[in-house]
Amino acid sequence: MKKNVFYVLMLFFVFTACNREDMQNNPGNIEVVQKDPLTAKEINEKINETIKTKGRFSWKESSDHFIWSTIFQGNKIASIGFGSSFDRNLDSNNKAIEAEILKVIEQYEGKTERILLSSDQYLNQIDVAIEKQETVIALRKMKNIRYLEPADYRYFENEQKLGKSSSGSSGCGFESTALSASDYTTVTPNAKAPWSFTKHNIINAWSYSSGAGVTIGVIDSGVSPEQTLLGSSFNNGLSSGRTISKNGVYVDSIWPWSTGYDGPNDQCGHGTSMASAAAAPRNNQGQPVGVAYNSNLVTYRAASNVVLDGYHEQNGVKIAFTELGNNNNVKIISMSMGHIFSVGKIEDGVKYAYSKGKLIFCAGGTSTSFTNFVGVIFPAWMSETQAITGVKENTSNQKCDVCHSGAEIDFTYQMERASGNSIPVLSYYNGQTDYVGGSSVATASTAGIAALVWSKNPTWTRDQVLNKMRQSATYYPTPNSDYGYGNINVLQAVQ
Template sequence: MIKNLLRISVISIMFFASCSKDDNIKEGSIVIEASQKDPLSALEINAKIDESINTKGSFNWKESSSHLLWSAIAQGQNIVTIGFGNSKDDIERAKLSDNEKIQNDLLAIIMKYEGTNLDKTLISSDEYLNLIDVVISKQETIIALRKSKYIRYIEPGDYKYFEGKRVLEKMASGSGSGCGYDASTLSTADYTFITPNSKAPWTFYKHNIPSAWSYSTGRGVTIAIVDTGVSPNQTLLGSSFNDGNSSGRTIQKYGVYVDSIWPWSTTTDGTSDLCGHGTSMASVAAAPRNDNGLPVGVAYNANLVTYRAASNVVLEGYHEQNGVKNAFTALGNRSDVKIISMSMGHIFSVGKIEDGIKYAYSKGKLIFCAGGTSTSFTTFVGVIFPASMSETVAVTGVKEGSTYEKCDVCHTGSKIDFTVVMQRSGSGNTVPVDSYYDNQSDYVGGSSVATATTAGIAALVWAKNPSWNKDQVLTKMRQSASLYPNKNPEFGYGNINALLAVQ
């Protein structure tokens, strides 16, 4: 939740500014070369981002020039996110005693160089994290802020990298890992009927998940899915979630995504999945085991919390990034949630999402993120953000077979921790899931389904060992993987044997 915590007048802010030792920039001391007075185009900005990823393997706004940063801000409604603190690790407001004074000092710098008042400067001030969203139009303001010792990062709050590449439509084309409402008739070779009348996907047997159910079904553990929400048309993730062999559990649905082009808008569009992706992920992780004749989830007795945090799998734009940040901080504050799974991301880091994930991680959450799924337009990227973070567990998909081979659309790299078999060697079929609509099934693949599957396995392990912390659960999962104790540079510790993990 974003709340405007500022309850002071412009006069008091200017007083803080006059007393601040950090605001020591003299009027007229910032000189911008003539060649950098106009902002770069979106194509020019993207070219520099791509160059960094190709040469260094990553891109971060911290390492960019002030001109590049300001150009991206100008291309994104002049919205800016500022993370502040006394050090790079100062992310939590409750742990920074002078957070209000620092925030006021920074706002005063902005108003001084922009020539505006507070109402036209501050969009929001986060309730839990040391970050604010503001409006900045001048490059001089960015340069002045970057001189402050209190700045952890300054980033464009609404720059859309993919918009210029015209690929979001491809990401949402129903390719098996993005959006789509499709239903498919499942091949009988891709599932096994189990009592009372559920379908266990073929891939579960590659990880000994059905055998692990003799020891644990996830009961008592709560998994959170941060994604595009859950379909209101799928009763197995609604009224029939607590049904059959899946009893004594709950599903809770939340919506933090604001469907608006205006950053000032705060009204969310509800909990319902309007994409289809989130429904598939919830199904893989925890769909019920009952007599409906549909695919069962890995942890079919676990509780489930779903968040509609974005409209699509690409976390691009102010409201999607804000929604994800808000979901992670809210989940971090819940003592009952142990596992968070997110199969969405971006090709470079986003400061406010980083802060949200670090906040949840500091509260003891085990966080799984997708290593990346794409076709031709981002194949040059390795493991995407936030799977690239040290606080997350990165997962990708591999093909069926005796050797490791990534799935056709999956990313690999040194940041990968685990793999899941999710593409058949012969037919190429992926993983059976409950469809967007009731009484229908579909196939879904990529690193997305691999991530939700791994989160489900983690729930089995944690339910078997309820006194463990996240590090103990993760260690047991690593020890149960096929490549342990070695870590492959592309596939991490490999495929987890769920039966070994719960024994």
């Protein structure tokens, strides 16, 4: 009798071992411990607590139940990265792996329609509809999945509903402000060079380089159709012989299933300011000039504002990175937007653009009332990007009142005066001016500096340009623990 029991037990263990790998294909083998999803309040509290205690929140380190809860609370849409690489061209099995993933979803969801929302043509990344926790558990067991994340969980929107934020955190504004005469220097033929240009020796650097022949890609909220200096008058005065191209890859809808881009026009104001800081023209109209006033611009309306919250904003940024990566004319990419935690599809897009040789600058972070506990934000913390933050006038290690700092910062830019004034830029409206601050303008300005260096040395590689910028900065060769290489002396960088 004991012998028979022994054989039965052995058969059981052998059967179990043989079928363990097939567990994901058998819906009956997935055990769900927690049936109800967490509330948005519980999810946000968990994210905030993790950032405060560990410094960073990771989807990969989260439980199956937590991931499913965020998917459930985010229109039941998930983003999946798969394969051995982010790049489809580097993974010959990408179609087979994608089909396998969709098959597993179909089995666990019990349906075959309205599962696949989108499949990226350049990246090993898809967006899918998922309702069941069992599906999440099964997918996370698959060896070919690099990440599984919510694709439409709106962290910032939920913080706002909980009373922890305000609309002021969006970075938008259409204001126009008269400039103080002490905040600019008039340069020929009659342009206003912001005060920071003197601090970084940019005006003197123009004797060697104006950015000609270099194209900067700006990923933001678009460019104002009412600002002719970033339109029909972009190519005039001392800025003749260049081009601006405006693109839109943002879908203005709360529903993930919606399609149709809403065009390249800025409906926030932020993107207009960033384009101005980087490359506004130098002419006789008495308006603020950009750092690289002779460089070309390729702008992308990829999001509605600086907070990359929700499906269409994150998808738009991903698309912008891949398209700029594929644009052989673009050498530099500047993005003054981000999130307090990583977004897999954007990370893939950044890596894709980087693999194409692009020099990428991202904002280190600008605080709102509820994110001042966050260090350097995503994607600025990625090794493929250069993280930029703003500092106070005449310093390289005193961050601006709303800026972030940390070990991932690569360069700083002086953008806050003792008076409280920041950087003069073109307004959203033609013939008017404004001020813009934070790590946003620091990033766009530093991208312009890179254009000056690359224009002076057109045969250089990305790494050569970056090394010259480092060698011309405050803390070279030993970066500061929170402010990287510090402020760049642009004249030295172009000599």
